Amino acid sequence: MIIGCRAVLVVPTYQEAANLPELLEGIFRSVPDLRVLIVNDASGDGTAEWLRAHPAYGGRVFLLQRAGKSGFASALCDGYRWALAQDAEIILQMDADLSHDPRDLPRLIEALNDGAGMAIGSRYCPGGAIRHWSRWRRFLSRAAGAYVRIWTGLPLHDPTAGLRAFRRAVLEAVMSTPKRCDGYGFQVETAHAAWKHGSIVKEIPVVFSERREGRSKLSSRIVWEAVLRVPFL
Ligand SMILES: Nc1nc2c(ncn2[C@@H]2O[C@H](COP(=O)(O)OP(=O)(O)OP(=O)(O)O)[C@@H](O)[C@H]2O)c(=O)[nH]1
Numbered sequence: 001m002i003i004g005c006r007a008v009l010v011v012p013t014y015q016e017a018a019n020l021p022e023l024l025e026g027i028f029r030s031v032p033d034l035r036v037l038i039v040n041d042a043s044g045d046g047t048a049e050w051l052r053a054h055p056a057y058g059g060r061v062f063l064l065q066r067a068g069k070s071g072f073a074s075a076l077c078d079g080y081r082w083a084l085a086q087d088a089e090i091i092l093q094m095d096a097d098l099s100h101d102p103r104d105l106p107r108l109i110e111a112l113n114d115g116a117g118m119a120i121g122s123r124y125c126p127g128g129a130i131r132h133w134s135r136w137r138r139f140l141s142r143a144a145g146a147y148v149r150i151w152t153g154l155p156l157h158d159p160t161a162g163l164r165a166f167r168r169a170v171l172e173a174v175m176s177t178p179k180r181c182d183g184y185g186f187q188v189e190t191a192h193a194a195w196k197h198g199s200i201v202k203e204i205p206v207v208f209s210e211r212r213e214g215r216s217k218l219s220s221r222i223v224w225e226a227v228l229r230v231p232f233l
């Protein structure tokens, strides 16, 4: 059985300083011995300074500071590589904007301990939900899931979800497959790679909340990139 101290949580951040105190507090309340790596892209909002002054900095909180805004997918890949270079048996990822609830982290770890190779915090499997999204946004997100299932056969309710956990060997396999997308397309590529690798990919129902602080980095380019590339997976 793997517990928090053998796990690393990767959190990509760009201008998320307002969310970090609540996020880290929630994470350590849920999994006290987890190591958290923040992959921060030149945020001009004091993120790096705040992290370096954190009491757990260098012990359970780590910072990978990057020079410019280089994208969500490349931040995650840098974070995965960092975690794989440590002794982590489980590598998790979550957004910094409090859309994902840190209280769900133990259930993801539990799913891997029960035999899954990858666990996804799913908004659309029975028991999952979304708070404060417009009907249009819900429709788009569900349509994206259906689109992925039709083109790739990936048997997931929520293939674009960003709360995830991987067993080390599965992440190593995922990292060795080529990836072309940023954002949602990247989430689909990595889930698809894990599934093609033959891993059990388990969805855990979660409640997802719209961000309250900071601004979305979602762009239409990221949506179109996924639409155009998913059919070629
Ligand atoms: N390091 C890094 N992090 C990023 C980058 N773009 C987004 N992020 C982070 O990735 C996470 C997800 O980004 P969001 O802006 O919340 O995107 P989203 O969840 O698809 O969109 P919303 O639902 O509107 O919030 C957040 O923690 C962001 O701060 C980037 O270029 N570099």
Ligand SMILES: [Mg+2]
Pocket (backbone or CB within 6 Å): 095, 097, 099, 211, 216
């Ligand atoms: Mg978000």
